[in-house]
Amino acid sequence: MSPGPRTRDLLMGVRFALSGGREGWTRTLLTGVGVGLGVALLLVTTAIPSALAARDARASARSEHTAPTAEQPGRDTLLIGEADTRFRADEVHGRLLKPEGPDAPLPPGLESFPADGEMAVSPSLDALLKSEDGALLRERLDQRITAVIGDEGLIGPGELAYYAGDDRLRQLGGKVPRVTGFDNSAEPEPLDPVLTLLILLVFVALLMPVAVFIATAVRFGGERRDRRLAALRLVGADARSVRRIAAGEAMAGSVFGLVLGAGFFLAVRQSAAGVNLFRLSVFPGDLDPAPWLAVLVALAVPAAAVAVTLFALRGVVIEPLGVVRTARPARRRVVWRLLPPLAGVALLYPMIGQGDEGGEFSQWQVIGGVVLLLIGITALLPWLVEAVVSRLGTGGSVAWQLAVRRLQMSSGAAARLVNGIAVAVAGAIALQMLFAGVEGSYTRNTGADPTRAAIMAMIPSGSDAAGRTEAVARQIDQAEGVTRATALTGTELATTTGDPQRTAMLTIGSCAALREVAVLPSCKDGDTFVLDGGDDPAGAEEIAKPGRKLYAGAVYGDDTAEAVRWMLPADTRRVAARPDPNGEKRSGVLATNGAAPRNLGSSGHASVYIQLDPSVPDAVEHARTAVLKADPAITPFHLQDTEQSGRFVSIRTGLLLGASCVLLLIGASLLVSQLEQLRERKKLLSALVAFGTRRSTLSVSVLWQTAVPIALGLGLAMAVGVGLGVVLLKMVAAPVAVDWTAVASMTGVGAGVVLLVAVLSLPPLLRLMRPEGLRTE
Structure with missing residues (x-):
């Protein structure tokens, strides 16, 4: 059965596009390249949701935040501590590992656990550590590299990540997570309407120029095409036929553009692993457009090309003797x-x-x-x-x-x-x-004052909290570019133990450290103070009375054996509270190291405020290294006045x-x-x-x-x-x-x-x- 006249006209247009000599091929190539660039970007855009979902899935597969845990060591338990850090503007994902049994869960991307003093690193971190730019980071992460993390353990090919073996996690015991697997089942909060609006507008604003360019590309060579159509009118084609021929030519160019666009997309996809834009990277396999979206693009582009061509010809009169467009329109x-x-x-x-x-x-x-x-x-x-x-x-x-x-x-x-x-x-x-x-x-506004401290290092609770905090602060204070490291230890005060109705905060430190949280007219070791004007004054007013017998430390729960009896000295003075470098206005009691209760055990929590010398190059990197060397379990936070x-x-x-x-x-x-x-x-x-x-x-x-x-x-x-x-x-x-x-x-x-x-x-x-x-x- 021979094709009808409409099909013959469309096929003739296709032949003009594919076998119209050098001019025809040039126009088809230009149209194809223009359409192909737009199609490639459309395919990349449709692949973004799958890439983000793949990143989230890998992040959840290695997360310990909502993973199943155990109270006691067992064959299938793993001690895992956070050791994230930053190097210049890049985040470094780090975890410390100590398996407690032969069946301990292995993080994705690892074939075996690194031993104490060894670490497995991502390919990007491995390259950075071996480069001249990574010299400062090598001082911080100086464990021996014994393995490379596989792709399934990374959210992207450009991620900086490491797993290090550390036997010191045993000493922290229950202070770090003891997991029997990896999981992140926490449901993300739904987006509020304004953020949803922003996402919609980002997609619309970015895709609209693509659609405009595709519509422009299918009109390449329009004047030459119209002259060719006029010649067809001279040999007997009617007006409808020439429009169908033009539609067939446009459709052929757009289909050629689809092929080129798919090729461009595959080239971009293949090279995606080497691209790191705004510190984001994706694996080539993650750029996988949803099939229905890809089919939609494949159908919409030729349809749009035909529609644009017919719309462009609406005001053009193609006659046997020429194209009536050169006259004044x-x-x-x-x-x-x-x-x-x-x-x-x-x-x-x-x-x-x-x-x-x-x-x-x-x-x-x-x-x-x-x-x-x-x-x-x-x-x-x-x-x-x-x-x-x-x-x-x-x-x-x-x-x-x-x-x-x-x-x-x-x-x-x-x-x-x-x-x-x-x-x-x-x-x-x-x-x-x-x-x-x-x-x-x-x-x-966080309330933090970066001029008083650039970094706050949170020290996990452990034995001899006050003494350990002072030792950590002295070690950090010796780092290049650090002008001062101020240590403060905190614990609870109460009149009873077990289930106290009221508690107050006891803050321990040197006189210089206590001046970070209070206005002290005078201070010497052995002094104590009660804070006025803090954020939570109720407990202090009831509990912090000079000469009163109190309990410090582990005042909650059934295990109160570590609670220490302590009497607040009768000569305790009242002083005005001031915000600490993190913006918190403390209340309760201040005690210098000489007056603080002894043997507080593991109930204390501490922080070190680190001031930097801005004139020292890479002072912040030296400080980060000093924090990690002092204790890998310390979490440093960069103080910012806004967040x-x-x-x-x-x-x-x-x-x-x-x-x-x-x-x-x-x-x-x-x-x-x-x-x-x-x-x-x-x-x-x-x-x-x-x-x-x-x-x-x-x-x-x-x-x-x-x-x-x-x-x-x-x-x-x-x-x-x-x-x-x-x-x-x-x-x-x-x-x-x-x-x-x-x-x-x-x-x-x-x-x-x-x-x-x-x-x-x-x-x-x-x-x-x-x-x-x-x-x-």
Whole structure:
């Protein structure tokens, strides 16, 4: 059975795309590369959820936080202590291991337990420790490397991680987790409406430019294609047939783009292990798009290519004697172009004030509103470019005159060149405004004072807490770049043991250390003080009475044998409390080392506040090393006056990661688009050179042809982006404010990308200006 006329027309278009000579192949290749770049980014985007899920699954498989535990040592028990650290800006995941039986659970990625003084490291940490940059870290992690952690034990190929064997965990006994397996069954808290909104907007703002570029790519070589279709009309094809032929040609180019896009995606996937963006890395196998999403991309791209082609031909009259587009076209009307952004605002307006207490946002309504607003840019920009360039005079330099005339003749092509970057900039501006507006809600003041202490080292409870803390502080104090290490030990005070109704805090330290938590007019070893103005004064008022007999240490529970009887001296003075470097305003009793109760056992808890000399290079690294050398079980915290929500930071990191990929796509696609437009003007450029036009004049003219649409497109993007940002801020009930510096930086990045592409297109332009370009067959 022979195919029908419609199928024959589509197949003819496919043959034109695949066997149309050098011109046909060039157009198909350019279309395929443009579409392929967009498809590759779409596939990467659809693979992100699976990559994040795989990272979370591996993190849960090695977690001990909610793992099954045991009270006593057994054949299947493992002592595991946290030993996380940081090296410059990178986190290092570390665990200390001591198996207590032959069936102790082995962490994922290990084939055997490292012995005492040995460690297994991740490949990235192994490379860092062997490099010159890792010299300071080698001093800290100086155990002998005996194994490399397998992929199943790492959340990403670039993760810095290690497992070290340490027999000292036996001494801590029940102070570190004793697990019989690994698991993390804790349910994550659901995202609040504002964070959900941020995630939606990140995906929409990043994917919209991709869709615009794909729509632009399928229109490469449109003028040559229309002239070919006019020749078909001359030999008897009707108007409907030529449109079906054009649709078949576009479909072939888009399918070729799908193939190239799959190839680009596989290349990116294969090299993913070597890419570390914003300290995030994924294994190649984790980039696995959901099958239904991949099928959706495979169906949507050819369908969109056909739709865009037919839409582009709606205003073109293809007749046997030519294409009626070289005549003066009718002016574009602005009325219908305002409908998409107005419809977008109409969808978003009802959600103003929602979120958190106001309820959930309608996800589809948000997506629809933002998409319509950004689509409004692509609708308004051609009208804006035409309206402006039609009013530009013909005066000025030759390069300016050539640029203006070219823009007046093909303002639509000029607008398409910057459509994608305008959409990207508008989305980035809106997102930046929203992030800045809600940042305060996800940022809290910790009360810490980093000028008084850069690091706080938390010492786990153990025997002779006070004496051990002082020894640790002296060891840290000797490290290079450390100006002072201040040790404070704390324990409980009560009038009874077992189940006291009221307790107060007893803080022990030297006079210099106690001055970190109180205003002491005078102090000598042997003094005691009662704090006034602390955060929890109730217990101190009832218990801390000079001359009273008290119990210190293990005052809770049934095991109170270690509780120490202690009398608060009658000469105890009252002093005003002050916030410690961590921002806590303590209450209770202060005791110098000479006056403190003895033999408190393992009930004490302690901390060391570490001040650094900013003039010493890598002082913080030397301090981290000193903390780990003093006791691997010590957990150091970097004091900051503010702290941001981890989820908020993760979403912002995802935005930066996605924006980097989109910028790469923008640059590559713009370069392909620019080369396609120059190729279409090859004969014209060669003719101008043959008539004596200087190449420098033509080069400047091309730059002007790029600069004018850029200025108009970015101006429109600023207006739409700021408007969308204002609507989004009102939706989350955040104060409306515009950071013009950030807006200008976003706009400048967009302009810089386009101008860089224009500069990169100059060498091909110079080659196209040769007289050989006038040759024809």
